[in-house]
Amino acid sequence: MANALFDKGRESFLKAEINMVTDTIKAILVDHGVDTPVLATDQFLSDIAAGARFATSPAFTTKTTAAGVFDADDITFAAVSGATCESMVIYQDTGTPTTSRLIAYIDTLGVGTFPVTPNGGDISFVWDSGANRIFKL
Numbered sequence: 589m590a591n592a593l594f595d596k597g598r599e600s601f602l603k604a605e606i607n608m609v610t611d612t613i614k615a616i617l618v619d620h621g622v623d624t625p626v627l628a629t630d631q632f633l634s635d636i637a638a639g640a641r642f643a644t645s646p647a648f649t650t651k652t653t654a655a656g657v658f659d660a661d662d663i664t665f666a667a668v669s670g671a672t673c674e675s676m677v678i679y680q681d682t683g684t685p686t687t688s689r690l691i692a693y694i695d696t697l698g699v700g701t702f703p704v705t706p707n708g709g710d711i712s713f714v715w716d717s718g719a720n721r722i723f724k725l
Contacts, residue, residue, distance in 0.1 A: 590696060593723060596631035597691040600680075601725065606689055608651055608658050612681040613691070615645040615663060617673035617704065617711070625677055625693050634685040636677065642706065643668040647681070659721035662714045668706035675702060676713070678722070692723050 600606045616633070618625060623640035630636065648660035678692040695702045697713055704711055715722050 591692070591694050591723070592627050593692050593725075594625075594630060594690040595628050597689060598725075600689050600691075606680050606691065608653050608691075613648040613651065613660070613678060614681045615648075615665075615676050615678045615694075617642045617665060617668065617706075618675045618677055619671040620674040621671060625675065625690070627693060630690050632686055632690065633677075633679050633688040635690070638685075642670040642673055643711070656725040657719070657721050658723050658725075659715065662712065664710050664712040666710050667708060668711050669708045670706050672703045672705045694722075 597606065616636075618636060619640045619642055621640075623637035625636055633641070643665040645663045645665055648663065651658070651660045653659075675693060675695040677690055678694065680689040680691060682688045697716065701713070
């Protein structure tokens with residue numbers, strides 16, 4: 589797959605159910621050996637098997653949405669251990685997996701970004717500084 593928005597996430601934008609600036613936005617690392625996100629049908633964090641979800645980022649900070657382009661400060665997942673992860677999923681964190689909406693699937697942030705193999709240390713990601721930043725609607 590390539591970086592993309594979840595279909596249900598796009599629908600949630602159109603229904604004003606997600607506000608990228610005011611909502612708590614986080615990311616998780618995903619092990620495809622347990623579950624691979626499905627862009628067409630997955631809607632909530634609970635749609636990705638708990639065993640596939642490794643490491644949750646802190647809430648995104650300095651979020652912007654100018655011209656339909658979402659950007660935020662770079663993120664670091666602290667002290668990550670576990671299986672190799674093939675992607676990252678950005679989601680609206682409500683505190684409950686069954687209501688936390690999936691927004692974006694990321695498997696490319698630059699050369700050699702994914703897969704990542706945790707070793708107990710921090711894993712940092714630097715967002716694209718080009719015109720589309722994290723993603724563009």
